[in-house]
Amino acid sequence: MPIPFPFSAIVGQDEMKRSLLMAAVDPSIGGVLVFGDRGTGKSTAIRGLAALLPKMRAVDCPYHCDPDASDDYLCDDCRAKKAKNGTLKSHQIPVPVVDLPLGATEDRVIGALDLERALTKGEKAFEPGLLARAHRGFLYIDEVNLLEDHLVDSLLDVAASGQNIVEREGLSIRHPARFVLVGSGNPEEGELRPQLQDRFGLSVEVKTPTDLAVRMQVVRLRDEFERDPEAFVAKWKNKDAKISRQIQKARKLLPEVEVPDRTLEETSKLCIRLGTDGLRGELTVIRAARALAALDGHQQVEIEHVKTVAVSALRHRLRRDPLDESSSTHRVERAIKEQFGE
Incomplete structure (x- = not known):
């Protein structure tokens, strides 16, 4: 897995960094839309933030349900286990950050029939998609303005309800899917559908820096990172840890x-x-x-x-x-x- 560029080492782009931190503290804000020039650190900031987030308690299920959640926010299996045992066993996992690639099929995004089990065992089983993996975490869509309409429709439904409902191929599945939606793109390549744009809580514009000193610092830091990523991350470890503690304190204070x-x-x-x-x-x-x-x-x-x-x-x-x-x-x-x- 590639080593993410440290969040604290990102130069400038204060509005973008601040918006991502606010969304990490309070997911109910509704996600972040980052539009602007290519090569301005959009995806770098999002992946850098993910490395800072504290681990969360989760049940060992495909949707990593919250063991303390009410029944409305549990999958069917976890709801049944909780009714039987009274509690749910859990463990610590990293907050999921899931990329939704432009070429993803609808089956890959919302989930579909597990063909392998259907063919080998004759069982009808559900294979969870990217929306299931992103539950309680972040769903990142690069070039979100180029996303196909049928995927946009699926995202709108899930963003509104917090649940993914799959009715197809003899399956009837409903599972929790609450995540912070983060999208990035270049407005010159196409406009975002108004319905999806309205679902983003915050919208950020990023531009290529024009200040000479800032540009030089960005290039110098990026070059240093690519020559020795591990040493560079170690150098910025304390500053990243400080931001991580700030997020945790803010969540408790909120x-x-x-x-x-x-x-x-x-x-x-x-x-x-x-x-x-x-x-x-x-x-x-x-x-x-x-x-x-x-x-x-x-x-x-x-x-x-x-x-x-x-x-x-x-x-x-x-x-x-x-x-x-x-x-x-x-x-x-x-x-x-x-x-x-x-």
């Missing part, structure tokens, strides 16, 4: 973080000013701001937290305005300045 009425009121005013559809934008801003406050070690969400996350949470939720040629990013930044001042 339930205690409060959102004052004034902060919620200002968030709603900002969304009204921007004309965002529905209330998903406000929910995402509040959840992201709460996760950021937890990462900062604060027990209360401040206006500064809202201002920091608002662009990422709202830029992909704006209606097109034929009278305003400004980018969505500029429109959100302008609304923030008008409402909160400099």
Whole structure:
């Protein structure tokens, strides 16, 4: 398995790194969409983050169910074992990070009949797909804007319900599939379907750095990593460990973080000013701001937290305005300045 580039060694791209950390602290934010130039560290950051995540307790089943979850979030086998024994045995496993390749078939993604068992034993058995493997972890889709429509439809159904339902080839299977959806791509190669774009909690734009010193540092660090990956990872081990501890502390603090009425009121005013559809934008801003406050070690969400996350949470939720040629990013930044001042 390739050694991932250390998350702490990634230079610049602060919005992307911050968004990924917030999604790791609170999966209910709804995932991260990273659009931008090729070679700007999108997949590097996602794989680097995965190496930082603390291990989780899981049942020894194809869906690595949470032993403490309610029956609604357990697979059929785990539900039956829990009803019989009262508890479920578990062990520690790494948080799964599953890649969904562009060429994946629908059977590979949602699961299908296990042909080997059907042919050798005459049994109808389900072979879990990538959605099952990603349960309680991250599902990463590179070039998400090029994903085939029938796979997009499957993802939308699962993202909405948290369950994967398979009705085909004589099978009727329902299993939990809750994951943080992370997508990356280049907008010049095609637009993302609005229905799927809306499912991402945060949207990040990354660009090739133009600062000479930053470019030189990126090249120098990448070259050093590729010449001796193990030594490079060891060099950054302490900084990565610090970020890992920060994530763990933030997860514990998150339930205690409060959102004052004034902060919620200002968030709603900002969304009204921007004309965002529905209330998903406000929910995402509040959840992201709460996760950021937890990462900062604060027990209360401040206006500064809202201002920091608002662009990422709202830029992909704006209606097109034929009278305003400004980018969505500029429109959100302008609304923030008008409402909160400099």
